Amino acid sequence: MAANFSNSGSAKIFSKDLLPPIYGVEMCVALVGNLLALGLIVTKERKNWHTGVVFTCNLVISDILYALTLPLLVDYYARERNWIFGEAACKLERFLFTCNLYASIYFIMCISVNRYLGIVHPFFARNYVQTKHAKIISLLVWIVVAGLASPILYYSGCLVPFLATFASYFAVIWVVFKNENITSLEKKKVALM
Template identity: 45%
Template sequence: MTAFSNGTYNGSLSPYRCVFHEDFKYILLPVSYSVVFVVGLILNIVTLYVILVQRHNWKPSSVYMFNLTICDTLYILTLPFLIYYYADENDWPFGEPLCKLIRFLFYTNLYGSILFLCCISLHRFLGICYPMHSLRWASTGRARLVSAGVWVVVVLFQAPVLYFSRTRKAGPERDTTCYDTTSEDLFDSFMVYSTAVSVLLFAMPFMVLMVCYGLMVRKLLETPYMAAEAASARSRQKSVKMIIIVLAVFMLCFLPFHLTRSLYYSFRYLDEQISCSQLEASSIAYKVTRPLASANSCLDPVLYFMAGQGFRRNITKKSKYRQTVKIRTMSTPM
């Protein structure tokens, strides 16, 4: 018998060795998910609008940003179901197929965001460190092919979530639990799968990103004359902003989530070698960082706004256009 209750029997008699007291999540998760839903939906809709307005003048970074925004929006639209679920204290009324879909879209967003952020960063890396090669390789057509490849990889890697995610009636009141991991009998297999995905779709891209950023920073810190060969002053400024924002997203959203989740899964796997207090502490840490992983849906649009000029340029043009129309209308004789 596994040594966890997954919060299902909070404070009551349980057939499991450990009983978790995690009532805090019934406030933390609905509130944090509500904030992400409202803020993320507004920011991503605005970003999608601006990108689509400029669709006739797309650059490779625009293609990647469009796909990143689609990825975030799909996830944000699933949050009302999770808000209701946790506000109702782990009672899932929507059926098992929708439970599977919600969990699938969460991890699709998570790893899709990681890979598309890597694509944006690698595109900038080529432009800074290998400007001549980037003219040949960093085209809009290739960006579309790479984006299609990212979607294929993410969907294939996350397809097992549709199998592992389950619902089960549990607790004294027979509430329906929608597992964010899997059922107890499949946890060992899920542990192997989750570890492989974390290494391939998080750890490795993160390492590549750090190497590329190190090379970019070294290039950007060269003398102004040498650096001008790689990029203009404005391009260097955009690159620095992008490095800061992407690293902030990884450090604040992705890294804490993966560290606490790996620790929690490891403790669950070790079972009786771990005390109940250690297991509960790891579970609390994992649940606290889950909203941080969702918050990347709010931070990703900031990348487009802060590191790119397209958003502000487009808003400025629209503002000038409206002022011009207003002046012409007022000056036109009746």
């Protein structure tokens, strides 16, 4: 079946005719949505930069930078996988694309762990988790992501962030459903979150 797919020219049609518009739409939606989100964060949360806002702002910035790499991919696929921007631009684009992809994953993980701490350990979170910690963690995420992306797609995968995010959400739901002081309606709200 795979041989028929590639021999029939369907793969070429997909990469030349479908990928450029898909990436183009993705870029437009991502830029508009994330620029609006960044504007809201900067204007509405100007004086209230708690840990969740710091991680969310970094996620938005990462998504904007990711979207800015997409025009080069649109051109690449529109030219039937012909890269015209030179080897340095190719490596830089792959590095930035990978960095921002991983940064998004890691900041979603940070948001998940932050929510876990806020819901399951609210007193610990209130007393020990501070905005400066989120800023330091965000800087470390960017450094780690740049380090991971530096071999340019040599390694791929997102198992660790996925497991941390899954474990955080599972732990929140587990603690909430075990708590006898929370009504069933409140438990359903947390489960839907």
